[in-house]
Amino acid sequence: MTASTLQNAFMILKAEGWALGFGFLSSILLYLSFFPANLGFFGWIALVPMLYVMRSNVQLRIKLFSASVCGLCFFIPALQWMRLADPMMYFTWIGLALYCNLFFVSALFLTLKFNKLSLVFSFPLIWIAFEHFRSTFLGGFSWYLLAHSQHDYPYIIQISDLFGAYGVSFLVASVNGFLTESLHCLKNKTLKAQAVYVLLLMLFTLTYGALRTSQGIGEAGPVCASLQGNVEQNIRNEQLSAQAATNPYLLLSDSSIASNPDLIIWPETSYSREWYSISPEMKPEKIPPDWNRITQIQKTLGEEVKKRWNTSVLLGLNSQELTPSGVKRYNSALLVSNDENKTSRYDKIHRVPFGEFIPFKEVFPWLKNFAPYDFEYSIVSGAGYPVLEFPIGPDKQKSAKFGTLICYEDTDPSIPLGFFNSGNKPNFFINTSNDGWFKGSEEHEQHLAISRFRAIETRRAIIRSVNMGISALIDSNGKVLKPESTESTNQANTFIWKINYPGPKSKALAVSDWHKFKANQGMLIAAIPIDSRFSLYTKTGDLLPYACWLLLLSIAIFPSKKPPVPAPDN
Structure with a gap:
């Protein structure tokens, strides 16, 4: 490697190093969205910095490197509990993190190929398609879906009986896509239409969630x-x-x-x-x-x-x-x-x-x-x-x-x-x-x-x-229902947790108390x-991710003649 090559690399990093920082920021926000932090509200904005990089005019190799940094800096700490099983599981831990990162980077790369579409429409299709791919390919690994960051928001997750957890991921990805578009295309004529679309998705989700949670949960x-x-x-x-x-x-x-x-x-x-x-x-x-x-x-x-x-x-x-x-x-x-x-x-x-x-x-x-x-x-x-x-x-x-x-x-x-x-x-x-x-x-x-x-x-x-x-x-x-009583037994450090017939007004066990059990x-x-109660998902299964794949293939085969969405200034 010559001195001029090193100098060029340094100049690129100096000019476009912000992209790596944004990728790292997304990884931090993603990590905070899941346990042990369990700050699920970060899930709605976690991918915005990374998507902003993918929409920017930095070099392709910088975009892909930033995406790799983002994925690895999320999956390696998120999966660190695997190493506790056995010393040999250190290899499995790192191997699985690298494997999951392939899907992560591939999904982000595909947003570049669909740059004629607004992210509010293209990103959910791509993200859910690849979440499903990771969850099913070679047996699958269906942990750390975007939906899982929202597990403690009951109104949000009730749509799972319509579309599976992928429906919740679709909603969260749509919001991330919309916020990214809002940051760099404030003058975009379609931004108001995108906002209405996202608000309608959210309104439907919350209304359906309120309806479902108000219903009885069955007989004892x-x-x-x-x-x-x-x-x-x-x-x-x-x-x-x-x-x-x-x-x-x-x-x-x-x-x-x-x-x-x-x-x-x-x-x-x-x-x-x-x-x-x-x-x-x-x-x-x-x-x-x-x-x-x-x-x-x-x-x-x-x-x-x-x-x-x-x-x-x-x-x-x-x-x-x-x-x-x-x-x-x-x-x-x-x-x-x-x-x-x-x-x-x-x-x-x-x-x-x-x-x-x-x-x-x-x-x-x-x-x-x-x-x-x-x-x-x-x-x-x-x-x-x-x-x-x-x-x-x-x-x-x-x-x-x-x-x-x-x-x-x-x-x-x-x-x-x-x-x-x-x-x-x-x-x-x-x-x-x-x-x-x-x-x-x-x-x-x-x-x-x-x-x-x-x-x-x-x-x-x-x-x-x-x-x-x-x-x-x-x-x-x-x-997750809260035990109504905790009793000790004649065995040392042994407890009896009791839950009587749980009605719709039964108390939830606070997530902050899960560790006690x-x-x-x-x-x-x-x-x-x-x-x-009837669940549509038990009849249709993973129709949503398959529909996402079908739409992506259709768009790829019959591309739009519209110009690409303009990149923001760095």
């Missing part, structure tokens, strides 16, 4: 005891310590019986014994004797549960199934019903890369070194969406049906939709998770915040049972509201 349903342990993941990882990790849940289940729950819920993989089953496709002569013996022995589990607790129990465990193609291993939720000791099972569909399978391990076997386990732990995806059913009430003559969301499946909107599309609609959802990996970090709050959108999208309550927290009851309006051991005793 089953009483559930949601268990929350505080078990460090390094204990759970050691197979010899598996029983020690299970013991707290046995004691919590014993204590929960005093509340006469219809269902006791254990977190993900908290039950130490594995469940074995034989595929109906297996020919009897092909079944090894050991498998027949094990499956016969475990039939006594229902009797054990009935004798000890006399109610239905949902156990989080690992399961193995013998099939003609070999043994398949699953991350499962096993319902041991109080109705004639029946058992039914849901197998997790959305697997976590490196945590539950090693991508491309046949081609790159060394990738297994990045897994956070000291033993082989790989599962296959479940094959369907079974809605599990259990008896409720004093006489057990009625029943309730639920869909199970294991771990991060409550962050993936396609999984709850799958239950509705299966034809057997659940009355509510249960999220079982092990968040003990992340040791009380902001991951716990962010996970709960995203789960609120699944409740609104389906208009079904969600009760969460999470190791290390945050266990909670979310009603079908997305409200993580890294604690206890149980949430709650009556689940059974809502039967």
